[in-house]
Amino acid sequence: MAGFTDDDVIAWFDRLVGAVPSAGARRVEAPTSVMSFDGAAGLAQFARGMDVVSPDAAEFSARLALVPLVHVAMSARLQTPLTTSRTERWIAEESEGAIIFGAQNRGGVICRQGENAAVIAPGRSTLLLTDVPFVMEHPGVTEPVGLQVPLELLGVARDELVAVAALPLPDSPLTRATRTFVNHFVHEAVVDGTAGDVADVELAVLDLVRATVAQAVGRARRLEDRTLYVRSTVRDLIERRHRSPEFSVDSIARALHLSRRQLYRYFSPDEDGLADLIAERRIESARRLLLDHPHAPIGEVAASTGFANANTFRSQFVRRFGVTPTEYRREPNVAERSA
CATH class of the missing domain: 1.10.10.60 (Homeodomain-like)
Incomplete structure (x- = not known):
């Protein structure tokens, strides 16, 4: 397996910031800090904390740009088809749960967590909990980005997060802003080496994630309230009429x-x-x-x-x-x- 070429990686990073440069303006070198995983050996090392299966391990290829801060971590991936599973075995090895904001820049993914299952299309985002088993099926070449934050920093009831996990987040300006932030931050940190002041970045990230999560949870609450209203009204109508x-x-x-x-x-x-x-x-x-x-x-x-x-x-x-x-x-x- 030859894996992704430098040109593939350069084009991937250009897409992170929506750039489509001409051949003359294109970067001539791929970022050196991007990690490479190729073939069966690369597949075995690729995903930390998850089981990973590829339709063809020998042909597997992935590139990972990981930007850890203090409490928060952001990442971008370029990968061939694979399925990742977060199982009870992996959950038991970690003492703290986290929430993952995941977005698809290219290609779709099928997410399953708890009672929820959905297709997250290109350009859409979702939330996942690391202390609840989940499965993500990437049927083609995909370019996901992720943002992981400890649950204890969010101040949101866990059962409310479980209710919206693995479902598409509202396609709102706020959701798109979070995805854009992750794309640009990873690009600048890896390509330009400018991550900024870590403390300030983490505060900004936490505010953005809290707002994004509150949006999803609030929408779920409104749907739940609507359901309770409809069901109550139906029973009242039946009783009276x-x-x-x-x-x-x-x-x-x-x-x-x-x-x-x-x-x-x-x-x-x-x-x-x-x-x-x-x-x-x-x-x-x-x-x-x-x-x-x-x-x-x-x-x-x-x-x-x-x-x-x-x-x-x-x-x-x-x-x-x-x-x-x-x-x-x-x-x-x-x-x-x-x-």
Whole structure:
């Protein structure tokens, strides 16, 4: 495996700062501080703290520019296809957790952490936690950059970070500014040797990462709040309007100004469907009415609890309790077991 050439590395570093120089203006030397990893031996040494697998170890090639400060570290990579896995074994070897801001300058990556999984496209970014197992699949040649910060310096609840980990960050000016900062800082530190005052840089980095994380967590909170609102409103609408035969899932969607598809996104596939929730509430109202008014005709009970007709009521009642409404009135034991 010949690995990436100096020209490949020079072009990669030009892309870090969005430069596309002419052939005459291009740098003639690759940065000497960039680390090289080629072939099976390079693959074994490449990723610290993670398992690394390549589709073809003999053809593997990577270049790493690493800029450690005091508490913070920034990096840029040029690499052939690979999959990295952060496992419990590696997590157990480190005493402190950190958060990684990762961005894709070239090529996409499939990220999985906790219950989240997403494709991070070129130009997009994500967050990962080092104290929770994760997997990153790079299916092609990619150019990711990263920024790692200890969790204890962020002041954000860990469970809130887990909720947004491995998902694309909002494509906002703030997210793009963080990515641009990492690109330019790595470029200047490695190519020009100008990292600036470390203490000042770390303060600026921490402010930027805190703002980026707060943006992601705040968005998740708003989505969670919206979900709670929708679910609460749906149950309230069912409670108040289930006795109307015209009330349906479409009625709920109209009341919330949502499409049926949007409405169903607020409910887990494991839960009963909205139509089932409405039917269950109608059945419960009918059951109580049967017992409280033992002489009310079955048709009136059905009509007053939202059923379109007595036949629909009977079939749903039998499916729920195993007896007809009339039999239910006559069997107190069934009534007691089902109440």
